[in-house]
Amino acid sequence: MAIIFDGKQVAREKERELKKEIKKLRNKKIIPKMVSILVGENPASKKYLSLKEEAAERVGVEIEIIKFQSSDQVDQVIKLIRKLNRDKDVHGIMIQLPLPSSFSNRDRDEIIGVIEKLKDIDGMREDSMYVAPVAKSVLKALGDAYQYTIYNREAKVVVVGAKGFVGKKLLNVLKGMDYKVKGVDVDVKDLPSVTKLADILISVTGVAGLIDGSMVKNGSVVIDVGSSDGDVVTKEVLRKVKFISPVPGGVGPLTIYYLLENLVDAASG
Numbered sequence: 485m486a487i488i489f490d491g492k493q494v495a496r497e498k499e500r501e502l503k504k505e506i507k508k509l510r511n512k513k514i515i516p517k518m519v520s521i522l523v524g525e526n527p528a529s530k531k532y533l534s535l536k537e538e539a540a541e542r543v544g545v546e547i548e549i550i551k552f553q554s555s556d557q558v559d560q561v562i563k564l565i566r567k568l569n570r571d572k573d574v575h576g577i578m579i580q581l582p583l584p585s586s587f588s589n590r591d592r593d594e595i596i597g598v599i600e601k602l603k604d605i606d607g608m609r610e611d612s613m614y615v616a617p618v619a620k621s622v623l624k625a626l627g628d629a630y631q632y633t634i635y636n637r638e639a640k641v642v643v644v645g646a647k648g649f650v651g652k653k654l655l656n657v658l659k660g661m662d663y664k665v666k667g668v669d670v671d672v673k674d675l676p677s678v679t680k681l682a683d684i685l686i687s688v689t690g691v692a693g694l695i696d697g698s699m700v701k702n703g704s705v706v707i708d709v710g711s712s713d714g715d716v717v718t719k720e721v722l723r724k725v726k727f728i729s730p731v732p733g734g735v736g737p738l739t740i741y742y743l744l745e746n747l748v749d750a751a752s753g
Contacts, residue, residue: 486722487632489625489707489729495741499543502741505748506544516751517546518576518605518743519568521561524554524584528712532740533580539740545747554584558591562598569600575751576605578743581649582690592649605746608653614749617742618650619657621735622686622707629705629727635683639705641665642682644675644715645689654688654709670694687715696720709735 509516518540520533533549540547552561561579568574577599583592596608607616630636641658645651646667655667668678670689676699679685684705687695692713697720700706707729708716714731721728729735 486725487629487727488722489628489727489734491621491625491729491734492737494624494628495539495737498738498741498745499539502745502748503543505752509748509751510544514751515546515573516575516744516747517548517573518578518747519548519550519574520578520580521550521552521564522580523552523556523561523587526580526582526584529580529582531712535737536740536743539744543744545744554586558587558594561595565595565598569598569603575603576743576747577603578606578608589649603750605743605750607746608649614746615657615742616650616653617739617746618688618709618735619654620742620745621738622654622709622729623657623661624738625707625729625735626684626705629684629707633703633705633726635705637661637663639664639683640681641684641686642679643667644679644685644687644695645670645691645709648688648690650709651688654686675699689715691715693717697724700724707735 522529522533537547568577579595601609601611601613604612605614607614641663643651643655643665646655647669658665670691679699680701682701682704685700686707688709690711695716700721702724703726705727706716706721706725708714708731710731718730
């Protein structure tokens with residue numbers, strides 16, 4: 485029977501320790517504050533932001549959400565970020581991805597590049613001071629998976645969606661930690677032939693239901709880093725794998741926790 489990673493429980497346990505650090509900062513008159521920038525009306529992004537607000541309230545940090553319309557210009561977003569960079573009361577800045585189709589990949593990269601690296605708590609810049617929360621979450625899930633499986637860092641890891649912005653970030657972090665990892669995109673020829681060879685399969689495509697039971701190796705580890713609908717057909721995959729981090733309830737809650745952890749680090753100086 486597959487072990488199901490409970491990221492929500494892990495996040496709640498970690499929050500208790502984080503609250504102690506936040507209390508120490510508050511005693512010094514430092515209130516960790518982050519600003520999340522939302523462009524457009526992506527339902528998944530809005531849901532994610534509401535979850536961040538709830539988590540921020542639980543641990544005692546401030547979060548401000550600033551919204552732009554899809555029709556707004558890149559320069560308007562950049563102007564705001566530069567202002568926030570100068571604001572000493574703001575310790576973290578993040579842009580909610582994905583951006584609307586009216587914004588190009590070049591626009592996205594330009595926006596991220598303007599964020600001060602000391603305030604890039606989402607770890608999106610190449611020279612960010614922080615490991616991306618999604619990468620931290622996947623590494624935590626992998627650490628737990630090793631307790632229940634025979635796999636270690638010599639295992640064959642496949643990241644599906646590695647050409648996407650978040651997927652590329654995750655792939656680079658894993659390579660940097662000497663995992664034996666291969667990245668493929670969702671449109672690779674004969675995707676199942678690649679995924680079925682993976683001891684550890686990580687999907688970060690945002691394509692709902694992409695990975696079904698026929699595409700995974702018996703006894704493998706599967707980590708879903710998809711959208712709110714999940715990349716993995718959990719009910720099918722559960723029958724074959726040894727360990728799974730599903731959507732919802734897997735790395736998602738932990739990603740929010742690690743974002744707040746990075747914020748506290750930023751506020752601590």
